[in-house]
Amino acid sequence: MLDSKGFDIWSEKYDSSISKNSYGYPFEGYYNVLNFVYDNIDNKTSSKILDIGVGTGLLSNKLYDDGAQIWGIDFSQGMIEQAHNKMPSAQFILQDLNNGIPSVLKDKGFDYIISSYAIHHINDDKKLELFKSLKSLLNSNGKVIIADVAFKTSDDLNQCKRINEKKWDNEEFYFVYNEISETLAHIFCKVNYTQVSSCAGVLILE
Numbered sequence: 255m256l257d258s259k260g261f262d263i264w265s266e267k268y269d270s271s272i273s274k275n276s277y278g279y280p281f282e283g284y285y286n287v288l289n290f291v292y293d294n295i296d297n298k299t300s301s302k303i304l305d306i307g308v309g310t311g312l313l314s315n316k317l318y319d320d321g322a323q324i325w326g327i328d329f330s331q332g333m334i335e336q337a338h339n340k341m342p343s344a345q346f347i348l349q350d351l352n353n354g355i356p357s358v359l360k361d362k363g364f365d366y367i368i369s370s371y372a373i374h375h376i377n378d379d380k381k382l383e384l385f386k387s388l389k390s391l392l393n394s395n396g397k398v399i400i401a402d403v404a405f406k407t408s409d410d411l412n413q414c415k416r417i418n419e420k421k422w423d424n425e426e427f428y429f430v431y432n433e434i435s436e437t438l439a440h441i442f443c444k445v446n447y448t449q450v451s452s453c454a455g456v457l458i459l460e
């Protein structure tokens with residue numbers, strides 16, 4: 255698994271590497287997945303949005319251009335620099351998500367917390383802690399929208415793993431919706447999951 259220095263190195267070529275590799279595991283349908291998140295955001299021109307694992311800003315950039323107020327968290331300085339180039343007025347925080355959410359964000363009342371292809375770097379226990387803490391950062395109508403390499407069932411995950419045996423990354427933590435939905439329903443009032451590509455889906459928590 256890449257550490258922050260690994261992501262620093264990737265940051266300069268990240269955008270071009272994704273556009274060449276959005277077929278097959280793990281980035282199959284990458285742009286459809288990002289568009290799915292975008293289409294689920296109302297009031298794009300005025301929303302306050304936190305992007306966790308913001309990377310080079312490929313997910314939040316379009317929302318920034320629409321007029322949304324963007325905050326981004328990432329543990330890679332290189333990734334943040336690329337995102338800052340695209341979104342000069344956005345606010346960025348260098349933070350390892352394994353250490354939780356920075357206290358400066360605690361009273362921000364976000365309309366949306368979004369994320370793409372980032373939380374699989376966090377193990378399942380930490381992921382759950384993270385989901386709990388995200389709820390407290392939302393305003394009363396706020397939503398969390400998480401896009402990632404993910405599967406509805408463990409059979410779906412195992413099938414993808416079999417097909418992509420040589421490429422499969424055993425150090426990443428992909429969530430299986432059916433295994434976490436009940437726990438999430440104890441934290442959020444509404445929990446919804448859509449499989450968007452053969453290996454990626456979007457979780458919406460309200």
Ligand SMILES: C[S@@+](CC[C@H](N)C(=O)[O-])C[C@H]1O[C@@H](n2cnc3c(N)ncnc32)[C@H](O)[C@@H]1O
Pocket residue numbers: 258261306307308309310311312313327328329330333349350351352369370371372375376
């Ligand atoms: C595959 S990239 C995805 C970036 C972007 N969201 C996208 O869709 O293109 C994963 C991002 O998560 C960040 N990341 C990975 N582990 C992290 C951690 N523990 N804390 C904070 N950011 C992390 C990386 O630096 C990188 O920017």
